Amino acid sequence: MKLYSDLEYLKLSKGQKFLYNLKCFFAAIPRWFANIGIAIGRFFKNLFLGIGRELKDLVTTFIHGDWKTKVSYVFMGFGNIARGQILRGLLFLLFEAVFIFYMFIAPTGGVYWLKKLPSLGEIGPHEEYNEILDAYTKVYGDDSFKILLYGVLTIFFIIAFIYTWRVNIRQNQTAEKILATGKPLKSGKDDLRSLVDDQFHKTLLALPVTGIMIFTVMPIVFMILVAFTNYDGAHNGFSNSLFTWVGLENFNQLLSFSDGNKVYTAAFGEILTWTLIWAFFATFTNYFLGMFVAMMINKKGIKIKKFWRTVLVLTIAVPQFISLLYVSKMFAQNGLVNGFLLDLGLIKSPLPFWTDPAWARITVIIVNIWIGIPYLMLIATGILMNIPQDLYESAKIDGASGFQQYAHITLPYMLFVTGPYLLTSFTSNMNNFNVIYLLTGGGPDKAWASAAGGSPGQTDLLITWLFKVTTGTDSKYYQASVIGIMVFIVVSLITLIVYGLLPSNKNEEDFQ
Amino acid sequence: MADLNKLSEKTPENELKKHIGLKASRTIGNTAIYILLVIMTIIWLIPFVCIVLQSFRCESTYIVGYVIPKVWGLDNYKALFQTDFPIWYRNTLITALCVSVLQTVIVLCMSYTLSRFRFKLRKPLMKFMLVLGLFPGMLTMIILYRVLKDLGLTQANAVPGLILVYIASSGMGYYISKGFFDTLPKSLDEAARIDGATRAQVLTKIILPLAKPIVIYTILTAFMGPFGDFVFARYISMNTSSGMNVAVGLWSWLTPDQVQYKYTMFCAGGVLVAIPVTILFLCLQKYYVEGVTGGAVKG
Numbered sequence: 001m002k003l004y005s006d007l008e009y010l011k012l013s014k015g016q017k018f019l020y021n022l023k024c025f026f027a028a029i030p031r032w033f034a035n036i037g038i039a040i041g042r043f044f045k046n047l048f049l050g051i052g053r054e055l056k057d058l059v060t061t062f063i064h065g066d067w068k069t070k071v072s073y074v075f076m077g078f079g080n081i082a083r084g085q086i087l088r089g090l091l092f093l094l095f096e097a098v099f100i101f102y103m104f105i106a107p108t109g110g111v112y113w114l115k116k117l118p119s120l121g122e123i124g125p126h127e128e129y130n131e132i133l134d135a136y137t138k139v140y141g142d143d144s145f146k147i148l149l150y151g152v153l154t155i156f157f158i159i160a161f162i163y164t165w166r167v168n169i170r171q172n173q174t175a176e177k178i179l180a181t182g183k184p185l186k187s188g189k190d191d192l193r194s195l196v197d198d199q200f201h202k203t204l205l206a207l208p209v210t211g212i213m214i215f216t217v218m219p220i221v222f223m224i225l226v227a228f229t230n231y232d233g234a235h236n237g238f239s240n241s242l243f244t245w246v247g248l249e250n251f252n253q254l255l256s257f258s259d260g261n262k263v264y265t266a267a268f269g270e271i272l273t274w275t276l277i278w279a280f281f282a283t284f285t286n287y288f289l290g291m292f293v294a295m296m297i298n299k300k301g302i303k304i305k306k307f308w309r310t311v312l313v314l315t316i317a318v319p320q321f322i323s324l325l326y327v328s329k330m331f332a333q334n335g336l337v338n339g340f341l342l343d344l345g346l347i348k349s350p351l352p353f354w355t356d357p358a359w360a361r362i363t364v365i366i367v368n369i370w371i372g373i374p375y376l377m378l379i380a381t382g383i384l385m386n387i388p389q390d391l392y393e394s395a396k397i398d399g400a401s402g403f404q405q406y407a408h409i410t411l412p413y414m415l416f417v418t419g420p421y422l423l424t425s426f427t428s429n430m431n432n433f434n435v436i437y438l439l440t441g442g443g444p445d446k447a448w449a450s451a452a453g454g455s456p457g458q459t460d461l462l463i464t465w466l467f468k469v470t471t472g473t474d475s476k477y478y479q480a481s482v483i484g485i486m487v488f489i490v491v492s493l494i495t496l497i498v499y500g501l502l503p504s505n506k507n508e509e510d511f512q
Numbered sequence: 513m514a515d516l517n518k519l520s521e522k523t524p525e526n527e528l529k530k531h532i533g534l535k536a537s538r539t540i541g542n543t544a545i546y547i548l549l550v551i552m553t554i555i556w557l558i559p560f561v562c563i564v565l566q567s568f569r570c571e572s573t574y575i576v577g578y579v580i581p582k583v584w585g586l587d588n589y590k591a592l593f594q595t596d597f598p599i600w601y602r603n604t605l606i607t608a609l610c611v612s613v614l615q616t617v618i619v620l621c622m623s624y625t626l627s628r629f630r631f632k633l634r635k636p637l638m639k640f641m642l643v644l645g646l647f648p649g650m651l652t653m654i655i656l657y658r659v660l661k662d663l664g665l666t667q668a669n670a671v672p673g674l675i676l677v678y679i680a681s682s683g684m685g686y687y688i689s690k691g692f693f694d695t696l697p698k699s700l701d702e703a704a705r706i707d708g709a710t711r712a713q714v715l716t717k718i719i720l721p722l723a724k725p726i727v728i729y730t731i732l733t734a735f736m737g738p739f740g741d742f743v744f745a746r747y748i749s750m751n752t753s754s755g756m757n758v759a760v761g762l763w764s765w766l767t768p769d770q771v772q773y774k775y776t777m778f779c780a781g782g783v784l785v786a787i788p789v790t791i792l793f794l795c796l797q798k799y800y801v802e803g804v805t806g807g808a809v810k811g
Contacts, residue, residue: 145658149655149658149659193710196710196711196712197710197711197712198711200629200710200711200712200715201625201629201631201711203712204621204622204624204625205621205622205625207618207621208618208619208621208622208682208683209637209683211618211679211680211681211682211683212641212644212680212681212683212684214680215652215656215676215677215680215681216644216649216652216680216681216684217644219651219652219655219656220644220647220651220652222655223651223652223654223655226654293552296545296548296549297549299541299542299545301538301542302542302545302546302549308549308552308553310794310797311552311553311556311557312552312556313793313794313797314556314557314560314790315556316793316800317786317789317790317793317794318560318786318789318790319736319739319740319758319759319785319786319789320740321740321742321758321759321762321763322563322762322782322785322786323559323560325762325763325766325778325782326559326562326563326778326779326782327559329575329766329771329775330559330562332575334575334576334577335575335577336562336577336578336579338577339576339577339578340577342577343577343578370555370556375804378800378801378804378805379804379805381801381805382801382804382805382806383805427646431648433650433742433743434740434742437742437743438742438763462648463648463650466648466650466651467650467743470650470653470654470747471747477654480651480654481651484647484648484650484651487647487648488646488647488648491646492643492646495646
């Protein structure tokens, strides 16, 4: 396609400009994918180069280092101790001792779990003859869940050990260098003091990062692995039979259009579409209406501004489960809204707010406006006050109408400042569990899709479907895991694409 | 210029403006806004007024189509104390108090470090947490439940388990308070460092007193979180009444087989839960607004 220069572009009419921008957008799509590919390629290139460099460094350090350094290759921290850094050395040594004990000496240690990892256990729970009781009793064999969990933990531990070992050697290297210049090394006291001073960030980060590693990273790695197994309620590995690796089978089921899996694939497609539609409307209705309300309250001459804001903020203050559950019952067949309309004689029979798919979807979006506007109003109020007033004054002198002022000053400014926020609120709306689950519980039913697992309903998002699959009667954990990975892929694709389009990235100087 | 000419044209709108004058047209505009705002206020308040009114209804316990009770009374509130509601309330309060303290400490550690220190792993760490955030958090529920169950922290003992789950990953929500710390001038730190303060002293003596708004914001949101959480609380308490929080407990009263008998009690319970939280929120509203507006602008 033809690219215009700036001057040519300015000459175009509005419609042409729009078409041109649209064309540019789609023309750029292959380039994004290429860029992603290049980024991945570069990552691996750097990774391998890095590993090569490290290995080379290890060899040269070994050859050129003194005997203390050489011993440190086997006994971690030996160099530290020999050079007087007792505290560091002992910590290294202790870590190595713990590692060796866990891996090789403990009866159910690292090697034990790693050996079982490829099969995820061979002997499941079974009945065995018990001589004392003179009866067949249940014997618990391998537990696939534990094997997978401890397998993952062991691999994490090994990586941590390799890293620490590398740090230990690098410390020997630097210690040799420092001693060669005649300076003294840091003592244990210095080390401790630096933990509240130069190295204070390590102290501060230790607890939060450990928490994230154990309670977020490890579970996510585990759950990604579950997507490649047949782990479900019937194969929980302990009281029922074991689960095993199934390779890409679960993804095949989702993405193949064969007869057996048609329902699954179609249900996934439909739920994904609704998730995107919902996220779009939930984000933009709130955004524009919230901005509108903020502008109304901010307008000169409007009194008791604080009162209006406080009333709206009530929906943030009251815990969502109360307000949402109550509202969901208000719109029920026999609820207040229908009762009120029937009393007035406006309708003959109750409106199907939660029983008709289209009604349910629209009602959910409308109730979400009730919940979401106040939040946007607060944000918009803060931003609107920051817009330089002289922009409006000069616009007024030029005779711009209220709408023109909005379209050419307020909106661009808002979009510029809140671009990243819009993106995150879109993705968090995709995962907005509370509003959907507490209002409709995913219903009304989608009868044809019940075979897809978790019996998804008409207003179910991917995230509520995931919850239903997990807690449903057959607890298909592997399916939940596949859905979770799909959510991740969709969300990160949207984030990657939109982030590149944000005006705050493009023309950073516009409003400064 | 084109727009200026437009204004002097004889369109009906401009004629009207000339007739009634600028002040009058503004009054009309403001009146329209007032009407809209009053309508909005009514819509926003209706559900809350209704829930309070229905909690005093004594003649029936199921969903009805009218608001004003025919028989007023405190029966529903009295009935609450015959159920597990006080236990749920206690569970929620304990969780909320512990989480608000611990989560604040963790979030402040994280955000202060990422805002003030420049170390090698800073950028990779932030990128890594960004990617982690794209995974649906609910996915981790399955394994966390199994692990907590093996530790004996589920069902009746769900409270410590829940606290652990809430605070453990709270470091990922550092964005808003990092944005705040970024706005505090770095020269403050440097001046104190030149005077011989350690990094730890800079944090406790200089930054924390200045960070009062964001500390209160973090405490407030951390306190309100457990009141609204439903997913983890439900999964970890696993149908054991003594381990539930108010959200799960009250939700269980609205399931199809319970709603006939417990609907008005749900209203009463909802009112009892909402009143303290709402008052607390409205008192600290100022700090909340500061946090939200500051955080959103910086993304």
